[in-house]
Amino acid sequence: MKKITVKTSKPYNVxxxxxxxxxxxxxxxxxxxxxxxxxxxDDIVDGLYSEKVIKSLSEYGFTVKKYVFENGEKSKCSQxxxxxxxxxxxxxxxxxxxxxxxxxxxxxxxxxxAAATFLRGIPYIQIPTTLxxxxxxxxxxxxxxxxxxxxxxxxxxxxxxxxLCDPLTLKTLPDKIVxxxxxxxxxxxxxxxxxxxxxIASHDLSNYFEQADDIIYRCISIxxxxxxxxxxxxxxxxxxxxxxxxxxxxxxYYNYSGYTHGSAVAxxxxxxxxxxxxxxxxxxxxxxxxxxxLKAYDLPLTADAKTEELTxxxxxxxxxxxxxxxxIICSDIGISYINKISFEEFLAFxxx
Amino acid sequence: MKKITVKTSKPYNVxxxxxxxxxxxxxxxxxxxxxxxxxxxDDIVDGLYSEKVIKSLSEYGFTVKKYVFENGEKSKCSQxxxxxxxxxxxxxxxxxxxxxxxxxxxxxxxxxxAAATFLRGIPYIQIPTTLxxxxxxxxxxxxxxxxxxxxxxxxxxxxxxxxLCDPLTLKTLPDKIVxxxxxxxxxxxxxxxxxxxxxIASHDLSNYFEQADDIIYRCISIxxxxxxxxxxxxxxxxxxxxxxxxxxxxxxYYNYSGYTHGSAVAxxxxxxxxxxxxxxxxxxxxxxxxxxxLKAYDLPLTADAKTEELTxxxxxxxxxxxxxxxxIICSDIGISYINKISFEEFLAFxxx
Numbered sequence: 001m002k003k004i005t006v007k008t009s010k011p012y013n014v015x016x017x018x019x020x021x022x023x024x025x026x027x028x029x030x031x032x033x034x035x036x037x038x039x040x041x042d043d044i045v046d047g048l049y050s051e052k053v054i055k056s057l058s059e060y061g062f063t064v065k066k067y068v069f070e071n072g073e074k075s076k077c078s079q080x081x082x083x084x085x086x087x088x089x090x091x092x093x094x095x096x097x098x099x100x101x102x103x104x105x106x107x108x109x110x111x112x113x114a115a116a117t118f119l120r121g122i123p124y125i126q127i128p129t130t131l132x133x134x135x136x137x138x139x140x141x142x143x144x145x146x147x148x149x150x151x152x153x154x155x156x157x158x159x160x161x162x163x164l165c166d167p168l169t170l171k172t173l174p175d176k177i178v179x180x181x182x183x184x185x186x187x188x189x190x191x192x193x194x195x196x197x198x199x200i201a202s203h204d205l206s207n208y209f210e211q212a213d214d215i216i217y218r219c220i221s222i223x224x225x226x227x228x229x230x231x232x233x234x235x236x237x238x239x240x241x242x243x244x245x246x247x248x249x250x251x252x253y254y255n256y257s258g259y260t261h262g263s264a265v266a267x268x269x270x271x272x273x274x275x276x277x278x279x280x281x282x283x284x285x286x287x288x289x290x291x292x293x294l295k296a297y298d299l300p301l302t303a304d305a306k307t308e309e310l311t312x313x314x315x316x317x318x319x320x321x322x323x324x325x326x327x328i329i330c331s332d333i334g335i336s337y338i339n340k341i342s343f344e345e346f347l348a349f350x351x352x
Numbered sequence: 353m354k355k356i357t358v359k360t361s362k363p364y365n366v367x368x369x370x371x372x373x374x375x376x377x378x379x380x381x382x383x384x385x386x387x388x389x390x391x392x393x394d395d396i397v398d399g400l401y402s403e404k405v406i407k408s409l410s411e412y413g414f415t416v417k418k419y420v421f422e423n424g425e426k427s428k429c430s431q432x433x434x435x436x437x438x439x440x441x442x443x444x445x446x447x448x449x450x451x452x453x454x455x456x457x458x459x460x461x462x463x464x465x466a467a468a469t470f471l472r473g474i475p476y477i478q479i480p481t482t483l484x485x486x487x488x489x490x491x492x493x494x495x496x497x498x499x500x501x502x503x504x505x506x507x508x509x510x511x512x513x514x515x516l517c518d519p520l521t522l523k524t525l526p527d528k529i530v531x532x533x534x535x536x537x538x539x540x541x542x543x544x545x546x547x548x549x550x551x552i553a554s555h556d557l558s559n560y561f562e563q564a565d566d567i568i569y570r571c572i573s574i575x576x577x578x579x580x581x582x583x584x585x586x587x588x589x590x591x592x593x594x595x596x597x598x599x600x601x602x603x604x605y606y607n608y609s610g611y612t613h614g615s616a617v618a619x620x621x622x623x624x625x626x627x628x629x630x631x632x633x634x635x636x637x638x639x640x641x642x643x644x645x646l647k648a649y650d651l652p653l654t655a656d657a658k659t660e661e662l663t664x665x666x667x668x669x670x671x672x673x674x675x676x677x678x679x680i681i682c683s684d685i686g687i688s689y690i691n692k693i694s695f696e697e698f699l700a701f702x703x704x
Contacts, residue, residue: 078434082499089501117469120494120507120585142472147434149441155472156508233472 002217006139006159006224008231014139014163014220016213021052021127021166025060028125031161034097036063038088040111042071045103045129048172053102053127065091073256076106076146078154084114098123098161104130104177105137105261109155112143116158126160129169131181131212132262135188135219138163140227140237151248151256157232165220167212175205175298180262182208182297183243187269188219190290191239194334196222201289204296238338242328243269249313253305266299271307271350276329278352286332311350315343354569358491358511358576360583366491366515366572368565373404373479373518377412380477383513386449387413390440392463394423397455397481400524405454405479417443425608428458428498430506436466450475450513456482456529457489457613461507464495468510478512481521483533483564484614487540487571490515492579492589503600503608509584517572519564527557527650532614534560534649535595539621540571542642543594546686548574553641556648590690594680595621601665605657618651623659623702628681630704638684663702667695 001017015027028037037057041050046068054064067087069075093099101111101124108126115124128138144155170178182200189197196218199211208215223240230237247268250259259267273290276282294301303310314325325346330336341349353369367379380389389409393402398420406416419439421427445451453463453476460478467476480490496507522530534552541549548570551563560567575592582589599620602611611619625642628634646653655662666677677698682688693701 078430082430085499085506086501089499089505113469117465117506117508119505120496120509144472147437147441149438153441153471154437154469156469157472 002213004217004220004224007228008141008159010159012160012162014165014224016165016167016216016220018168018213019166020164021049021169022056024053024127024164025056025058025062027162027164028057028062028098028100029060031125032098032123035061036093036097037065037100038091038093038097039064039066039100039102040084040107040114041066041068041102042075042104042107043068044071045107049102049129049169053100057100065093071106073106073146076110076144078145078147081110081114081145084110085118088114088118093118093122095119095122098125100125100127101138102127102129104128104133108133108138109142109144109152112141112158112160113145113155116143116156121158123161124158126163128163128165130173131170131178131216132184133181134165134167134170134216135181136184136223138165139220139223141231142233151251165216167209167216170209170212176260178205178208179298180260183262183266183269183294183299185215185219186290186293186297186299187240187242187265188222190269190330190333191242191328191336192222192226192334193218197293197333201293201296205298208297235338238326239328239336241326242330242336243267243272245314245325245327246271246310249310250303250305252313253303253310259300259303263300264303266294267301267303270294270301271310272327273330275349275352276331279349281329282331286330289333307350311347314346354565356569356572356576359580360493360511362511364511364513364515366517366576368517368519368568368572370520370565371518372516373401373521374408376405376479376516377408377410377414379514379516380409380414380450380452381412383477384450384475388415388445388449389417389452390443390445390449391416391418391452391454392436392459392466393418393420393454394427394456394459395420396423397459401454401481401521405452409452417445423458425458425498428462428496430497430499433462433466433497436462437470440466440470445470445474447471447474450477452477452479453490454479454481456480456485460485460490461494461496461504464493464510464512465497465507468495468508473510475513476510478515480515480517482525483522483530483568484536485533486517486519486522486568487533488536488575490517491572491575493583494585503603517568519561519568522561522564528612530557530560531650532612535614535618535621535646535651537567537571538642538645538649538651539592539594539617540574542621542682542685543591543680543688544574544578544686545570549645549685553645553648557650560649587690590678591680591688593678594682594688595619595624597666597677597679598623598662601662602655602657604665605655605662611652611655615652616655618646619653619655622646622653623662624679625682627701627704628683631701633681634683638682641685659702663699666698
């Protein structure tokens with residue numbers, strides 16, 4: 001088993017082990033003070049893993065109340081959130097009980113936000129079952145729902161009590177969903193670790209699983225380190241947004257149905273790096289290697305949308321403070337920095 | 353001017369001065385880093401004070417976007433919250449901008465919760481215009497909305513940047529709303545300060561305003577002190593719930609339309625103190641004086657609902673942890689303690 005302790009205001013462990021789902025009750029019983037838990041999951045994951053998880057929880061004496069919602073980004077909304085609140089209230093979940101989020105990013109984000117706000121905060125545990133959720137959304141305490149006018153516009157910082165990652169769950173994912181997560185893994189390599197980048201680059205979508213445990217471990221270690229330094233997203237944490245400002249614009253342009261989050265981030269990473277090369281902030285070789293790796297994981301490099309249309313959408317990004325914008329530049333693989341520029345400078349940069 | 357610094361995780365000042373509304377721009381400009389603010393208020397308060405507040409804000413260079421909702425507890429709901437989110441998003445409010453809550457408890461609670469969660473948290477300022485909001489809900493960082501199945505079931509701890517109390521606003525309140533707030537003032541006296549209690553007891557609803565500044569100052573000082581010791585409501589802060597567990601049951605029993613919060617708390621304080629006398633935990637004189645003061649402020653002593661029906665409703669209170677309940681007993685005026693008992697013991701206590 002691999003273990004990472006995330007030393008935020010409230011420290012917690014991330015445990016990574018193939019098959020840990022079947023033994024989750026043991027680890028959960030070590031961190032909570034209740035025998036009463038609310039399991040939140042979507043209909044796809046429910047069919048795959050709920051039985052296994054509930055069996056282990058029952059073995060360790062837990063009473064489990066289960067809430068299942070329809071899979072997909074459209075469920076990360078206030079209506080589903082209100083249904084979760086009603087479910088928690090009707091099952092008399094109290095402040096000392098616990099929510100368990102079993103699933104991908106949508107499940108983790110909305111369950112985490114429910115945990116952050118129901119009764120002004122109750123404990124929660126993340127059991128992420130997609131690569132994206134395992135290496136990104138389940139760690140760091142960012143929880144959220146979408147508004148009709150934008151993604152993740154409502155949320156809270158709320159650290160979980162525990163994160164359990166079972167790499168075996170990746171085996172049931174469609175390739176497209178693995179690619180989606182791999183874009184974020186490539187991002188971690190680009191911003192902070194050539195070693196991780198090289199492991200990813202020496203594999204592709206067909207054989208990455210050989211290194212899945214190590215990739216997950218390295219990604220979470222990087223995220224954990226960055227989040228520890230900047231839990232509330234005031235500085236260094238912005239590095240995690242490499243490719244994301246343009247990525248969000250791509251997602252928004254296609255109404256969140258044209259590209260997955262990871263695909264959009266892949267496009268964002270490629271576009272910003274191409275411009276960085278033009279401006280002499282990054283060498284061409286780095287850009288070429290990035291392109292090669294994105295292709296190896298079946299990730300897109302560009303979208304049909306014009307650059308001007310995408311940059312215009314960036315002003316709505318919640319990371320965009322009033323008149324300025326923080327862009328993340330990788331000067332080399334593993335080396336990144338935050339560049340705070342005016343919105344006009346950003347437009348000029350993108351149209352170089 | 354009276355000033356109290358609340359030393360929570362993020363310290364902030366409460367300023368109390370008659371007429372401070374006309375000068376709010378000055379004090380707000382000293383604590384925020386933006387010239388862009390969202391003013392949230394209800395339709396009654398809007399008619400009374402928005403113009404004055406916006407005038408002062410404009411004098412200090414602020415651009416004000418105003419959101420007005422229908423007054424009343426029914427607006428403390430997820431629908432109104434979603435409307436506020438949309439308003440904030442459409443007006444491009446960013447993380448460095450600021451929400452100003454102008455009004456009573458409903459306005460402060462829902463605006464504070466919007467501030468706690470929009471973009472995962474933006475700054476907010478409280479300008480409470482009722483006695484209840486000035487001495488209770490605007491200080492301490494508890495924000496919330498109601499669910500169809502219960503009050504304040506969703507919320508967050510979020511301290512404001514500043515609280516501005518203008519006692520002159522009390523002059524526009526109907527007597528019933530003053531009584532509502534005075535119940536909480538009496539509570540502060542009961543749990544922590546005979547001096548405050550005596551000031552209140554030596555006045556009544558017709559002449560309390562002579563001492564309004566001092567009463568507000570003393571109440572907030574007590575709350576501030578308790579909140580500093582227990583920001584996240586794990587211990588001492590429960591003292592503030594004197595009369596509230598039964599009070600919430602009264603509100604719930606009458607479907608939140610029979611009694612105001614303060615009236616229900618008055619009933620709760622009286623009922624629990626009567627039982628404490630029966631059990632020898634409080635002397636009869638204390639109970640008699642409490643009754644006298646509640647009457648002087650036109651507050652009710654009992655409801656028609658049977659004690660058994662009210663106690664049954666107490667198990668749904670969010671302060672009630674699984675099988676136990678924390679009741680607050682005042683053994684004398686100004687002296688209180690928390691008594692954690694089983695729900696069965698609570699039933700026996702109430703039926704003594």
